[in-house]
Amino acid sequence: MELIGLLHASDRALTQQELEARTTVAADRVSIFRSLDAFEQAGLVHRVLDAGGTGRYAPCTGGCAQGAHVDAHAHFHCVRCEGVFCLATVTVPKVELPRGFRSQRSHLDVEGICKACR
Amino acid sequence: MELIGLLHASDRALTQQELEARTTVAADRVSIFRSLDAFEQAGLVHRVLDAGGTGRYAPCTGGCAQGAHVDAHAHFHCVRCEGVFCLATVTVPKVELPRGFRSQRSHLDVEGICKACR
DNA sequence: CCATATTTGCAACTCAGTTGCATCAACAGG
DNA sequence: CCTGTTGATGCAACTGAGTTGCAAATATGG
Ligand SMILES: [Mn+2]
Ligand SMILES: [Mn+2]
Ligand SMILES: [Zn+2]
Ligand SMILES: [Zn+2]
Numbered sequence: 044m045e046l047i048g049l050l051h052a053s054d055r056a057l058t059q060q061e062l063e064a065r066t067t068v069a070a071d072r073v074s075i076f077r078s079l080d081a082f083e084q085a086g087l088v089h090r091v092l093d094a095g096g097t098g099r100y101a102p103c104t105g106g107c108a109q110g111a112h113v114d115a116h117a118h119f120h121c122v123r124c125e126g127v128f129c130l131a132t133v134t135v136p137k138v139e140l141p142r143g144f145r146s147q148r149s150h151l152d153v154e155g156i157c158k159a160c161r
Numbered sequence: 162m163e164l165i166g167l168l169h170a171s172d173r174a175l176t177q178q179e180l181e182a183r184t185t186v187a188a189d190r191v192s193i194f195r196s197l198d199a200f201e202q203a204g205l206v207h208r209v210l211d212a213g214g215t216g217r218y219a220p221c222t223g224g225c226a227q228g229a230h231v232d233a234h235a236h237f238h239c240v241r242c243e244g245v246f247c248l249a250t251v252t253v254p255k256v257e258l259p260r261g262f263r264s265q266r267s268h269l270d271v272e273g274i275c276k277a278c279r
Numbered sequence: 280c281c282a283t284a285t286t287t288g289c290a291a292c293t294c295a296g297t298t299g300c301a302t303c304a305a306c307a308g309g
Numbered sequence: 310c311c312t313g314t315t316g317a318t319g320c321a322a323c324t325g326a327g328t329t330g331c332a333a334a335t336a337t338g339g
Pocket of ligand 4: 244275276
């Protein structure tokens with residue numbers, strides 16, 4: 044699908060709306076929703092929530108497969124442009140948890156000003 | 162307000178709805194929304210998004226003041242009961258960012274099974 | 280070519296969040 | 310005690326993202 048290409052071409056994670064606006068072959072928002080859903084399932088893209096709680100999509104780098112994501116990298120949220128960036132080089136540090144909690148996965152979200160916004 | 166008391170009495174962060182359900186003096190959901198908003202502004206409570214992107218509220222521990230939050234602790238998200246827990250003892254580790262990104266604040270969300278759910 | 284399976288579009292609905300406006304309660308000055 | 314002003318509250322309505330059902334369109338394969 045064209046969607047994956049658009050995601051790879053972008054420097055930041057894109058919302059459903061942004062993708063809809065960029066597709067050359069006009070597609071219904073529901074179709075895009077369903078495609079992204081399928082791609083996420085398939086381990087091709089991953090979804091991250093921005094500060095407002097809306098989903099943004101980015102391509103998986105590798106290692107992710109059918110229902111098993113290994114996107115262990117941190118994400119940067121720009122408070123200026125609202126952009127969300129995958130920090131592929133930044134792995135999420137393990138932390139010591141209080142007794143009783145069993146950890147499965149962690150997400151690290153760094154908030155600040157992005158490259159383009161300063 | 163009664164809301165702050167309810168938050169302190171809970172072991173986990175609560176949604177607007179959950180708070181509305183627990184108030185003895187019935188209050189409109191909009192009033193609760195506005196109160197929580199004000200309390201957050203005032204540095205009395207902080208808001209954290211759960212896995213579904215809905216806001217949950219927890220009391221601030223201390224140090225937070227008028228528009229300046231210092232809640233630097235991690236949060237635990239239970240995949241079973243959907244509960245969100247403040248991990249007051251777990252501070253968010255600083256990470257090295259790629260060139261150009263200026264960090265202001267970080268959020269660490271740990272996903273797994275909570276104490277009560279195992 | 281036809282039967283069947285998959286994909287797509289459209290309409291409609293949910294749910295949290297948010298806003299406008301009218302009303303009510305508190306309160307201070309007179 | 311009356312009154313005008315201020316802030317809190319309630320109700321209705323709207324937004325935006327996500328989601329579902331169903332029917333039409335398209336692909337697939339015999
Ligand atoms: Mn990513
Ligand atoms: Mn917290
Ligand atoms: Zn930016
Ligand atoms: Zn749990």
